[in-house]
Amino acid sequence: MKNFNLGDIVKMKKQHPCGINAWEIIRTGADIKIKCTGCGRIVMIPRNKFEKDLKQILESKQENNE
Incomplete structure (x- = not known):
């Protein structure tokens, strides 16, 4: 399981x-809501599909806060 948090910028397949x-991850739970950083479109996908399609975390919000 990959660690991701609200506000993280991620790269998808x-x-x-x-x-x-x-x-950008804007909601987590059973479903993950992500927002395109280019056009602002918001997409909601199931957590298991999100974890499968996630390639890498480009920018972690948690690292910036510490």
Whole structure:
């Protein structure tokens, strides 16, 4: 299981149709809500699909706060 938190910027397997591959996590739970950093579109996906499609954490909000 990968560690991710609210506010983290993540890279997913597939990029958004606008051409950006960076997403901000805006809600966690059974479903994960992510927002495209390019166009601002919000997408909600099940946690297991999110964890499967997550490639890397580009910017961690937790590291910035410490």
